[in-house]
Structure formats: C-alpha cells, structure tokens
Amino acid sequence: MENLQSIEQFEALTQQQTVFVFSAGWCPDCTFIDPFMPEVEQKFSDYTFIKINRDDFIDLCAQLDVFGIPSFVAFKNGEEVGRFVNRDRKTQEQIEAFLTAL
Template identity: 35%
Template sequence: MPIVHIKVSNFEGEVLQSQKPVVVDFFADWCGPCKAFAPILEEFSEEEKGVKVCKLNVDKAQDIAARYKIESIPTIVFFRNGEEIDRFTGLKSKEALKEMVKKEE
C-alpha cells in the first residue's frame, strides 16, 4: 500500500476515521534522521498490507503536531480506531515498527 501524505485538511479522514490501523510518521524535510527513516517506512508500507502508512510534515501541520505533543522527529504514532495506541521517537528498524503494530493486535 503506498504511503499517504497527509495534511491538516485530511488528517481526520485518513487517520482518525480510518477502518484500518494507521502508522503516522511525523517528520520534517530538513530532518536528517527523518530522511534516513524514509526507506524503512517505504519497505514497511509495502510489506504490511493491513496497515495504512501516512507521513505528516510537522512544519505544515504545527497544530496537529502540538495536539499529539510531538517534541522530536521523527516520531511514529500508531493509531487504531482513531485512538493513539503507541509511539516511538527516533530512527528505528523496520522490525521495531512491525513489533509495535503486532503487539497491539
């Protein structure tokens, strides 16, 4: 499933109202670790068909970043049924991402 680039206008529909579990990567274009994490997230999105993967640029959606208390990037937040289930901050492996999703099933 391709990565969905979300913004303020479609955050609610794509994330909070999604029928599928959602992983959101809060990132910024200038962030080195965010760029390093991008191929990991891409691989994850191709392998995990039951999970929607989204990216949200915090510089373009500061109110959403503030609502979810995003203080460092990259921060990955896992949502199910519109609720935050888990999160991690920093560069992690694809396996860590899979583990986060699997443990919450």
C-alpha cells in the same frame, strides 16, 4: 506514502487503521527511514501510512505531544492505539517491532 493534506483528512483517517509518520525534510533521522519504509508498509499493509510534515502541522504535533521526529502514532476506530515517539533515530527492526505490538 501519502502526505497529509489537511486537519480534516487527519480526523477522517483516525477512524481507520492508520499510522501517522511525523517527519521533516531537513531531519537526517527522518530521511534515514525513507529507503526501508516501503518494505515496512508492504509488511503491515492492514494499516494506511500517512506522512505528516512537522513544519506544516506544528499545532497538530503539539496537540498530540509529538516533539521528536521521526515519530509514529497509530489510530484505529478513532482511538490512539500506539505511539513510538522520541527524538532517536529508528531502525527498521524497531519500527516493525512497534507495529507488531499494535
């Protein structure tokens, strides 16, 4: 999964089918999902998955009301089409159910 590099990149990626994964290296619930995310990305290959480090993009998190991590916000054609945002640990099954519902 590629890491977000800039706000400009974020804005460009919202025009595509993109799922942004908000996380932080110090977050145990964020590192919990790391082992199975490649499989999730493969199953949902019609989306581009981009990791956003919460600490590097705190203003973007506030703008999008993302206060718990890990969290997922999906965009398509410039519009938000779904979000799975809370402070809870997320399982592979929960993430896949969210993505299926998009």
